[in-house]
Amino acid sequence: AQARVLGFKPGAGPLLPVVMRLADAAAGPPSGGGWAQLARAVAEELAAVGVPVLLGVRPVEGRVPLLLGLRAEAERAAVADRVAAALRAGVERADMREAGGPPPVVVVGVPGGWAAASAGLRHAAETAAAAQGLPERPWYDARRLDIDLLLWRLRDHxxxxxxxxxxxxxxxxxxxxxxxxxxxxxxxxxxxxxxxxxxxxxxxxxxxxxxxxxxxxxxxxxxxxxxxxxxxxxxxxxxxxxxxxxx
Structure with a gap:
């Protein structure tokens, strides 16, 4: 009901959790542009993706979570390509990337229903932190980084x-x-x-x-x-x- 109020009206297909983490999030929210500007730029870029999007911004954690409404799980990879490109373009427009710094990390989670959406976003957010320092890719599949996530969780042990x-x-x-x-x-x-x-x-x-x-x-x-x-x-x-x- 809250999602509908916000204008997010997916169909009967699965929901796809995605999280973008800015490269310098570990050092605190980056300067330049501002998070409100980032949210506007990302929202404008995502409007061209062609699927329902529920966008959030988490400045304290340095990340942008979102849910996408898919028609079918089979379109996950194609939608992920478009979404990752839109997210990175939004970061560039908002001037939220340090000059010469690494690009943001985009992690695509596991599709599921509303009951799994919260856990899916948490999983993608943790995976985005664990993916810092990996070879650069347009986006990372959370299902393929479970070992990296486990090692990241044990980092202080x-x-x-x-x-x-x-x-x-x-x-x-x-x-x-x-x-x-x-x-x-x-x-x-x-x-x-x-x-x-x-x-x-x-x-x-x-x-x-x-x-x-x-x-x-x-x-x-x-x-x-x-x-x-x-x-x-x-x-x-x-x-x-x-x-x-x-x-």
Whole structure:
């Protein structure tokens, strides 16, 4: 009933929660433009998206939550593309992005009914915080970032920092003291699921140089990079290091 009063009248399809978090939200609400101007600019941009929109603004948390009325879940990705572009355009128009700073993070949640809308927005908001520092994308799918969200929730737990230090501490020490750094090699290697040709191509290395670096990584860590449990632990540690302060 409150949504109808605000002019939000979705059809019988699912509701899609979306949250935009400004890049410097952790340091407090950004200066410039003002949140009222941001709300107007975003609302104007969203008017062209072509679906019902219920827009909110949360200056204290540095984020903009919204609900979208979909006709069917199948249009989720296409609508998300248009909404993410509209949100970013609104930020630029309102001058709410620091010069040279990273773009805002847009997280698209899980479609559902009214009963799930509140939880869906909370999930998307937390995921937007957890996505800070990830490789830039127009928007992030909340369903694909559950591991990052879990690690972010554990960010203040000393056991997580200890795990990261045990798993990749020797590489961090090496990279502070020696060249070339090895953490980027490991990260790229794991991102390509251990496919050496693709790893070498992305890093612009010849195969033998890559083999030498991988051997050095295995030596420093005392692990076998072909062991699935080792790969899992290293992957988690690399993702968790964004959220913890380790030496």
């Amino acid at each position: 000393p056991d997580l920092a200890a795990f990261v230090d045990r798993a990749i501490g020797p590489l961090r020490t090496h990279d502070r003291r020696s060249k070339p750094p090895l953490l980027p090699t490991l990260e790229t290697y794991l991102a390509h699921a251990g496919r050496k040709a693709e790893t070498a191509r992305e890093l612009h290395l010849n195969r033998q140089t890559l083999y030498n670096r991988l051997a050095r990584i295995s030596e420093l860590l005392g692990t076998d990079l072909d062991d699935p449990q080792t790969v899992l632990a290293l992957s988690l540690a690399l993702r968790a290091r964004r959220h913890v302060a380790v030496g």
